[in-house]
Every structure is written in C-alpha cells, then in structure tokens.
Amino acid sequence: MHAHDPQPMEFGPLGPLQGSTRVPGDKSISHRALMFSALARGRSRIQGLSGGGDVMSTAAAMRAMGATIARAGDGIWEVDGVGTGGLLQPAQALDMGNSGTSTRLLMGLVATHSITATFIGDASLSRRPMNRVIEPLSRTGAEFTASPGGRLPLTVRGICPAAPISHSLKVASAQVKSALLLAGLNTPGVTRVFEPIPTRDHSERMLRHFGVDIQVEERDGGRDIALRGEAELEAREVQVPGDPSSAAFLAAAALIVPGSEVRIEGVSVNPLRAGLFELLQLMGGDIALDNPREVDGEPVADLHVRHSRLRGIQVPAHLVPSMIDEFPIWFVIAAFAEGTSRAGGLGELRVKESDRISAMAAGLAEIGVRAEESPEGLAIEGSGGAAVPGGGTILSQLDHRIAMSFAIAGLHAQRPVRIDDMAPVATSFPAFQSTIEGLAA
Structure with a gap:
C-alpha cells in the first residue's frame, strides 16, 4: 500500500552557496x-x-x-x-x-x-x-x-x-x-x-x-x-512562518561550505524550537536573526548565515528539547567542527522515523567520520573545517532527516555521498534539492 520506488541520489561539492531563499511553512x-x-x-x-x-x-x-x-x-x-x-x-x-x-x-x-x-x-x-x-x-x-x-x-x-x-x-x-x-x-x-x-x-x-x-x-x-x-x-x-527544521539544513550548508553566505527569510524562531541556532552560535557559527517580528502569536526572523570555523561542544541539557528534530543535521555539522562534540539525553531519537542515533552513527562511519554511540547519544570527532572523506552509501531508513543530513555532508566531502533513497524528503521539504542547487548557481 505504501511501497514506493527508491530514489537513489549522489551529492557532491557544488561550490559556495549564496543568496536569499525561503523554506516550506513550519x-x-x-x-x-x-x-x-x-x-x-x-x-x-x-x-x-x-x-x-x-x-x-x-x-x-x-x-x-x-x-x-x-x-x-x-x-x-x-x-x-x-x-x-x-x-x-x-x-x-x-x-x-x-x-x-x-x-x-x-x-x-x-x-x-x-x-x-x-x-x-x-x-x-x-x-x-x-x-x-x-x-x-x-x-x-x-x-x-x-x-x-x-x-x-x-x-x-x-x-x-x-x-x-x-x-x-x-x-x-x-x-x-x-x-x-x-x-x-x-x-x-x-x-x-x-x-x-x-x-x-x-x-x-x-x-x-x-x-x-x-x-x-x-x-x-x-x-x-x-x-x-x-x-x-x-x-x-x-x-504560517518558515519551518526552522527545514531552515536548519540550509543553515548547516552555509556554515560548512567555505565561501557561503545565505539568507533564509521568514523563519519561526520560537524559543522552544530554535535551540539549534542558539547552539550553533555557541560553537562560533556566524548566524544573525535579522528583522525579528511576531506573526499570529509566533516569533519570526530572517536568518543570515555565513561560513564559520566551528568549535566542538558538549550540548547543554537545557537546549535538547528545543532541537530534538535537528539532531541529525547537528551530528553532521559537528563532523566539521574542531575537536570532539558530544550530546546526551537523546533516548527519544531512538523512536523517531528511524532509530536516529544508530542510523546517524552508521552513516557517519560510512563517510569516514569517527562517531561513538552511547545508549542516549553520540560523540563525534570533527574535521576542523576540512572536507570529510565522503564516499559510501547512506541507508536513509525511510527517514527524511537522515537523507537530507547526509546530502548536506556531501556538499563538503572529498568524494560524493550516495543516499539510497531521497523519496522520503517529500514528506517535509519537497523542493530541498532545487533550493540547494539554486543557492549554488
């Protein structure tokens, strides 16, 4: 009933990402x-x-x-x-x-x-x-x-x-x-x-x-x-303001791909959702929340993100609930930071669309990143900003966030990263690929 034809795809470097864009509604x-x-x-x-x-x-x-x-x-x-x-x-x-x-x-x-x-x-x-x-x-x-x-x-x-x-x-x-x-x-x-x-x-x-x-x-x-x-x-x-979970992938790409500068307009920055952006600022990420405003009771801003040198970090416990959906892409960002990054208290990730801790640990190993899995989290050794080895095939496990996270990793990898199935991305960000390609043009 729900069978679909897998859509395998490869993602490799496209050069710096530049310009303004919007993401789907939250x-x-x-x-x-x-x-x-x-x-x-x-x-x-x-x-x-x-x-x-x-x-x-x-x-x-x-x-x-x-x-x-x-x-x-x-x-x-x-x-x-x-x-x-x-x-x-x-x-x-x-x-x-x-x-x-x-x-x-x-x-x-x-x-x-x-x-x-x-x-x-x-x-x-x-x-x-x-x-x-x-x-x-x-x-x-x-x-x-x-x-x-x-x-x-x-x-x-x-x-x-x-x-x-x-x-x-x-x-x-x-x-x-x-x-x-x-x-x-x-x-x-x-x-x-x-x-x-x-x-x-x-x-x-x-x-x-x-x-x-x-x-x-x-x-x-x-x-x-x-x-x-x-x-x-x-x-x-x-x-409906722009989805911060979708914006997270574009912000990640801008942070890790040298020479990038991207503006994502009209994104929800509800403090109980925007933990990732706060964490990335703590890591040294150049992320500005411009033109803050309120729309129908929800706080909204334009995100202005530039390529940055990121430092490894231990994720503060108080930020975990406000970025629970963003951990897959954060694990990828951590792979490009200096030193080791750690996150704990993530048991809930094991019962999402997939077991996101195991799926991300396996995928990181596949692209040549050292990651150590614990029952409640991951420790990831970063590349200090250098391209990761890449290559390999990622098993997305019908999980849109796993698929998109490793697609972003491929943008700064020595060898293209192959995703076994990008079809699940349509559940949340149907224009994901064309948006990335548009920013790279």
Missing part, C-alpha cells in the same frame, strides 16, 4: 492550523501552509471528518470548519502516511467525539509506539484497540461527553501535550496538563489565536496548562 504549525480551522465555525484562510506529505495527511483526515479544505489562488488554503463537536464519522481508515504528529494529535481530537476512526500509516510510522498517547487519553473514557506494542493500525472509539483529565507528563513531549489539549476542546470543564520541561508551544499559541480560553503558568521549571473545554473556535486568518 510543519508543526501547519498541522495545527488545519486542525483548528477545521474545528472552527466559518471560513479560515491559511497562508504559507507546508505542502509536504505529512501535512497533506492531516488535510485528508480533516476532509474525511467533514471539513472542506481547498487550495485557493496565491498559495492560500481555505478551510470551512465543522465547529467543535461537529466532526463526522470517517467512511474509511485515516491514512497518516509517515506523519507521527498527525496521528497523535488526531487521536486526541477523535477521543472526545462520538465517532470511531482507524489510523493506518506507512512501514516507518507503523513501527512507532503510540502508548504514551493512548494511556492518558484512555482516562477520558475513549477506547483504543492497537496492534501489538501500541502500534498502527489502531482504532479509537471516541466518547462524548468525555471526562476532563489532569495529567502530568512523565517525558516532555509536545505531541502528547497537544493530543490532550485537543481532546479537551470538546470536553466539559477544564483539562490540565503539566509538563516538567517546556516543549514547543505552537498549540497553546494558536489555540489562543483561535479564541480558546487557555492559561499557561510557570511552575517548578515546567509549565501548567489549563484549557477550558466546550470551546468555540472562531475562524481566523493564519500565516
């Missing part, structure tokens, strides 16, 4: 913009929506549950919502493709509506455990039938009215937090979530933008979030 914000617009009364308009496969999985699911979603002119999407509580019974299984975010957040939505939905996905998504969402959502009264190990295919039987829950997250996770808040929208009373470490707060910011009563208080280094249920979402205009 994936996390795009998912939420579609979901909240679909629950609102009236017509919302979304500008800058990510066109990647993951976000299109969310659009298809919201259509299957009654929302009207259409692409208008000028890259604007129009969504006619069903109102909170108005989701319809989908006629068939909801195909989530490769999108863990779509799956976990929509499980929360379905849990408190009187509908039953079955979630299916590709081979990579079907390996990912869903128990940490199933467990707290079960306390609303919803019922879950999952495949062994809490995996897809998985069926949710929603309940309405549901019971509001108070939940303290054991592991910091924006997806679990968001699933519980989405469940709370159609639940009487107040739903409360405590997170011990602040995680990306796009749901809280955007729910407020749609008129939901949501309160956030700092407590014990974490955050208490309270959402008043049976919320009426009002249709809104939403502008």
Whole structure:
C-alpha cells in the first residue's frame, strides 16, 4: 500500500552557496492550523501552509471528518470548519502516511467525539509506539484497540461527553501535550496538563489565536496548562512562518561550505524550537536573526548565515528539547567542527522515523567520520573545517532527516555521498534539492 520506488541520489561539492531563499511553512504549525480551522465555525484562510506529505495527511483526515479544505489562488488554503463537536464519522481508515504528529494529535481530537476512526500509516510510522498517547487519553473514557506494542493500525472509539483529565507528563513531549489539549476542546470543564520541561508551544499559541480560553503558568521549571473545554473556535486568518527544521539544513550548508553566505527569510524562531541556532552560535557559527517580528502569536526572523570555523561542544541539557528534530543535521555539522562534540539525553531519537542515533552513527562511519554511540547519544570527532572523506552509501531508513543530513555532508566531502533513497524528503521539504542547487548557481 505504501511501497514506493527508491530514489537513489549522489551529492557532491557544488561550490559556495549564496543568496536569499525561503523554506516550506513550519510543519508543526501547519498541522495545527488545519486542525483548528477545521474545528472552527466559518471560513479560515491559511497562508504559507507546508505542502509536504505529512501535512497533506492531516488535510485528508480533516476532509474525511467533514471539513472542506481547498487550495485557493496565491498559495492560500481555505478551510470551512465543522465547529467543535461537529466532526463526522470517517467512511474509511485515516491514512497518516509517515506523519507521527498527525496521528497523535488526531487521536486526541477523535477521543472526545462520538465517532470511531482507524489510523493506518506507512512501514516507518507503523513501527512507532503510540502508548504514551493512548494511556492518558484512555482516562477520558475513549477506547483504543492497537496492534501489538501500541502500534498502527489502531482504532479509537471516541466518547462524548468525555471526562476532563489532569495529567502530568512523565517525558516532555509536545505531541502528547497537544493530543490532550485537543481532546479537551470538546470536553466539559477544564483539562490540565503539566509538563516538567517546556516543549514547543505552537498549540497553546494558536489555540489562543483561535479564541480558546487557555492559561499557561510557570511552575517548578515546567509549565501548567489549563484549557477550558466546550470551546468555540472562531475562524481566523493564519500565516504560517518558515519551518526552522527545514531552515536548519540550509543553515548547516552555509556554515560548512567555505565561501557561503545565505539568507533564509521568514523563519519561526520560537524559543522552544530554535535551540539549534542558539547552539550553533555557541560553537562560533556566524548566524544573525535579522528583522525579528511576531506573526499570529509566533516569533519570526530572517536568518543570515555565513561560513564559520566551528568549535566542538558538549550540548547543554537545557537546549535538547528545543532541537530534538535537528539532531541529525547537528551530528553532521559537528563532523566539521574542531575537536570532539558530544550530546546526551537523546533516548527519544531512538523512536523517531528511524532509530536516529544508530542510523546517524552508521552513516557517519560510512563517510569516514569517527562517531561513538552511547545508549542516549553520540560523540563525534570533527574535521576542523576540512572536507570529510565522503564516499559510501547512506541507508536513509525511510527517514527524511537522515537523507537530507547526509546530502548536506556531501556538499563538503572529498568524494560524493550516495543516499539510497531521497523519496522520503517529500514528506517535509519537497523542493530541498532545487533550493540547494539554486543557492549554488
């Protein structure tokens, strides 16, 4: 059902990267913009929506549950919502493709509506455990039938009215937090979530933008979030900023390829997402955040990145949650720094689209970089800015970030780096290759 023809590709030096560019709309914000617009009364308009496969999985699911979603002119999407509580019974299984975010957040939505939905996905998504969402959502009264190990295919039987829950997250996770808040929208009373470490707060910011009563208080280094249920979402205009996870690949290329200077316009610099850029500045990276501004409650800036001599670093623990998706590309950047770089506390990377710690360690070895794997992280010996040996074939394991990370490594390698399959890149950054080639022209 999800078989695709692999797209092997080679990446070698293209010379310095120069000029200005934009990246796709932020994936996390795009998912939420579609979901909240679909629950609102009236017509919302979304500008800058990510066109990647993951976000299109969310659009298809919201259509299957009654929302009207259409692409208008000028890259604007129009969504006619069903109102909170108005989701319809989908006629068939909801195909989530490769999108863990779509799956976990929509499980929360379905849990408190009187509908039953079955979630299916590709081979990579079907390996990912869903128990940490199933467990707290079960306390609303919803019922879950999952495949062994809490995996897809998985069926949710929603309940309405549901019971509001108070939940303290054991592991910091924006997806679990968001699933519980989405469940709370159609639940009487107040739903409360405590997170011990602040995680990306796009749901809280955007729910407020749609008129939901949501309160956030700092407590014990974490955050208490309270959402008043049976919320009426009002249709809104939403502008989605550029995706920092996509921008990270272009920033990495500019930092490691001698003579490069790149400007990436309109990128989300939400402090709970922009940890990578802060870390790269600590390593000596020449990265300026120009023209800072706020767009629909989200902080945005233009990134100005120049080739830099980078120093090896131990990643500070407090930055880990705000760059969890960017570690694959950071491992590649570390391969070009002076000395050894280390990161720990990354256990969550073992249950992403692939086991990202093992996949990156194997790939780095393949291109001649010394990396030592530990249960929770990696230590990487850098080249001091020199080109890495390159060569070899990288097994991307259906993981878009692994594929793109090693493509960037190839731009400053002695021999071209071959990626076994670039097809998964379409889930998040369909124009990745043409954007790189455009900057190199």
